[in-house]
Amino acid sequence: MKKNSIKKIAADMYVEQMKWSVWFIGIIMIIYLAFRIIGRLLNFSFTQNLLVFSAGSSMVYMFVIGIIAGATFLPQFLKLGVTRTQWFYGTVVSAILKSVTLALIFSIFAGIEYLFSILFNFEIDGSILNNFPASFLLYSFNLFVGYLTGWLINIGYYKFNWIVGFLFIALSVAFNAVYALIWENSIITLYSGNLNNFELEALAPSGLSFPLSVSGTLGIMLLILFIIRALTRKISVKIK
Amino acid sequence: MVFSIEVNNLSLKYKNFEALKNVSFNLENEKIYGLLGRNGAGKTSLLSVLASYRNPSGGTVKIAGECPFENPNIMQNVSFHFETDYHEETTKVINMLKAVGKYRPNYDAEYAEYLINLFNLPLNKPVNKLSKGMQSVLEVTMGLASRSPVTIFDESYLGMDAPTRMKFYDELLKDQERNPRIFILSTHLVSEMDYLFDEVLILQEGKLLLHEDYESLTSRGFSATGYINNVDKFTDGRKILNSQQLGNTKSVMIYEEKTEDIENEARKMGLETGPISLQDLFIHLTDGRE
Numbered sequence: 359m360k361k362n363s364i365k366k367i368a369a370d371m372y373v374e375q376m377k378w379s380v381w382f383i384g385i386i387m388i389i390y391l392a393f394r395i396i397g398r399l400l401n402f403s404f405t406q407n408l409l410v411f412s413a414g415s416s417m418v419y420m421f422v423i424g425i426i427a428g429a430t431f432l433p434q435f436l437k438l439g440v441t442r443t444q445w446f447y448g449t450v451v452s453a454i455l456k457s458v459t460l461a462l463i464f465s466i467f468a469g470i471e472y473l474f475s476i477l478f479n480f481e482i483d484g485s486i487l488n489n490f491p492a493s494f495l496l497y498s499f500n501l502f503v504g505y506l507t508g509w510l511i512n513i514g515y516y517k518f519n520w521i522v523g524f525l526f527i528a529l530s531v532a533f534n535a536v537y538a539l540i541w542e543n544s545i546i547t548l549y550s551g552n553l554n555n556f557e558l559e560a561l562a563p564s565g566l567s568f569p570l571s572v573s574g575t576l577g578i579m580l581l582i583l584f585i586i587r588a589l590t591r592k593i594s595v596k597i598k
Numbered sequence: 599m600v601f602s603i604e605v606n607n608l609s610l611k612y613k614n615f616e617a618l619k620n621v622s623f624n625l626e627n628e629k630i631y632g633l634l635g636r637n638g639a640g641k642t643s644l645l646s647v648l649a650s651y652r653n654p655s656g657g658t659v660k661i662a663g664e665c666p667f668e669n670p671n672i673m674q675n676v677s678f679h680f681e682t683d684y685h686e687e688t689t690k691v692i693n694m695l696k697a698v699g700k701y702r703p704n705y706d707a708e709y710a711e712y713l714i715n716l717f718n719l720p721l722n723k724p725v726n727k728l729s730k731g732m733q734s735v736l737e738v739t740m741g742l743a744s745r746s747p748v749t750i751f752d753e754s755y756l757g758m759d760a761p762t763r764m765k766f767y768d769e770l771l772k773d774q775e776r777n778p779r780i781f782i783l784s785t786h787l788v789s790e791m792d793y794l795f796d797e798v799l800i801l802q803e804g805k806l807l808l809h810e811d812y813e814s815l816t817s818r819g820f821s822a823t824g825y826i827n828n829v830d831k832f833t834d835g836r837k838i839l840n841s842q843q844l845g846n847t848k849s850v851m852i853y854e855e856k857t858e859d860i861e862n863e864a865r866k867m868g869l870e871t872g873p874i875s876l877q878d879l880f881i882h883l884t885d886g887r888e
Contacts, residue, residue, distance in 0.1 A: 363670065366700060436651060437682075438701035439674035439746075592667075595651045597642055597752075598683045 367440060367448025371431060372455050375423055379456065382419050383463060386412050405481050408468040409493060413500060416460055420504035424453070428512020429590075436595050446587055449509070457501035461494055492568070496541070499575050503537050506582040513589050533578055540574045599662065601675060601747035601780060602626045603648065607657035610643050617643040619804040620657065625797075628747075628778035630770070632795035632812075632876075634788060636884050639801040641784045642680070645752050648782070649678030661748060674703055677746035679737045679754040687725040691736060694725055695743070702744040709773075710743035716765065730757035738766050742773055750782045763787075767794055792876040802884050812876070819874035820856040823849040828867045839874070839882045851878040 390411050397404030427449070435445045475482040507530040514526025603625040610618040618640050625631055635641045646652045647659060650667045659666060666672040687694075695714075699705045714721065717735045720728070728736065734757035741749055755763050771794065774781065785791050798815050800807040808815070819839065822832060829848040839851040851874050854860070864871050 363701075370697070370700075435701075436673075437678065438697060439676065440701060441650075441668045441670050441673055443668060444670060592653045594653070595646075597646055597651065597680055 363440060363444045364447045364451065367435060367444055368451035368455065371427070371448060371452035375427065375452070375456055376459065378423060379419075379460060382416075383460070386415060386464075387467070403481075407482050408471055409464055409497060412464050413497065416464065416497075417500045417504040420453075420457065420460070420501040421508040424505040424508020424510075425512050426508075428509045429516035430512075432516075432590070432593075433595050433598075442590055442593060446590060450583065453502060453505045453509075457498045457505065460501055461497040464497070465490070465494055495572070499572075502579065503534070503575070503582075506579060506586075507533050510582055510586055513586055513593075517589055517593055533582060537575065537578055540571045540578075599747070600626070600628055601662040601672075603748065603780065604660040605648075605657070606659075608644070608647065608654050608659060609656035610640075610647060610652060611655040617804055618647070618654075621801075621804075621806045622657075623799060623806055623809045625780055625782075627796075628774075628780055629796035630774060630781040630783065630794050632788075632791065632798045633782055633784040633801065634798060634880050634884075635784075635801035635807075638803075639884075640804040641801055642752055643804075644801065645678060645680075645750050645782065645784060648748070649673075649676055649750060651678065674701065675746050676748040676750070677702070677741050677744045678750045678752070679741040680752040681734070681754055681756055682737060684725045684728070684733050690722055690724055691719060691728070692721040694736065695721075695740065698740045698744060702746060704745035704747070706743055706745055709745070710739060713739045713743060713769070716769065717762065731759055731762060734758045735762060735766075742769065745777055746779065748780045748782070750784075752784045753786070755785075755787075763790070767791065770794065788880050789875060789877040795876075798876065800880065800883060807883060815879065816873050816876060817855060819851060819853045819879060820860075821849060821851050821872045821874055822864055822869045823847065823872070824864075824867065824869035828869060832864060832867050832869055839878045851875065853879075853882060 390408060393404050393411075431449070432442070432445055435448075436442075440448075472482065474480075510533070511523070511526045511530050514529070515523035518526075603623075605624070606622050608618055608621040609616065621640075621644065633641050633644070643652070647654050648661070648666070650669075650673050653667050661672050661676065664672055666676060689697075695710055699707055699710070713719070717732075717739065719732065719735055719739060725733065725736065734755055737754045738751065741751055741754065755766055758766065767790075770781065783791065783794065792812070795812050797809065797811045799809045822829060824832075824847070826843065826846050826848040829850055833850055833852060837853040839853050841848060841850040843849075853874075856871060861871055
């Protein structure tokens, strides 16, 4: 019964937010194509592949929907008789699914683009196929961390007043900074396909090896989730 | 199975303000309970604890013998409907009802459809485009069709016009007969809704002032109507809660139990006696008290 509810909640949140994502994906594709066409027309070099191009905006997008969805769905679910625990796990599962789906969608488009670049002989940064598993993992990590840090801010504002809310923004920025420090430029390097899997060890300029960077990232995620759970376990839901 | 509610020494604090103070009561039967109280008496606070929107600061709440807070088996069976701010809700009415159907185990889609027709609820409109009245209708439709063993309406009918409210009261009574459950109705529309209540709870400044069945509560007083001079003579020395006059006829509400002697005395003076209104009693009991 309990697990079923979590599945239901995750599915409902996933469907709802993927409806928003269709808009986001469409807009990114239009801007990307516009860059390509203008680059061709004006003869400037634009060789970024779609994964590199969309990486930053996708993370910001997930951060924003994390803020919007943060505590917005909680009153709605509570009204349907769902517990805070079920809502929490449902949200986590749906955020993981959204992160992976977006990574997958942009990867597929990037793959198609790569095939086109061979067929029609145009220049594009590296081959993401070289280190696809690592790129895919890192892209999904980006999105999930983006969502979690947005969610954290919203919970801070929902539970406390606006002054404390600012502290949560600071906390969220700090988490993002540590995350960026772990990976530094490796995110862009990976996506642009300038390295292959065998060179991953040398990836993180912070001196961390790839497995250690992955562990650090998982640590950040768990810490944020722990804070959110602790803050919402018995959270009072406002009547309005 | 009756989802009886046991509340023991319940208290709820918001920072330094104590919204509920040692409230205790039992609701054991599938009845309609009226929850009355003046503004700020703690009605919504109490209901939000019952619906697990808040965790109590002290005391215990048990529904069907279990603590309801974060208990999925209880929470899915307790529906709480209040005047909700829907100005950002772009979901269509039909999808809103579908969501209720998905999560409420006793939801009756056929009955929901009947209510939709009864109230002329437009299914394909986004909720934020509905009039205030229609939003209230949606609220009570979700509440009635959920058929939750504990169903709470906190002023959720305020936006409706009078004919719609009457339809709702009528439907509530009919459905209670078919599918009995615990209804808790909190309201300021006392005179309009009193006939719905089997039992009445009155909150006063965070404390439970009384919990009685409707009949015994309204027997705490009576009304007397007749020729003005006779009424004045009759009421001399008695506690009057309310009086109205039309020409030479006067009607008064008296706070005193109507014994046989009193009834005989009134009859001798040509006065007609009747039950006191809950509204007058409520005003008297909660007015100007510390």
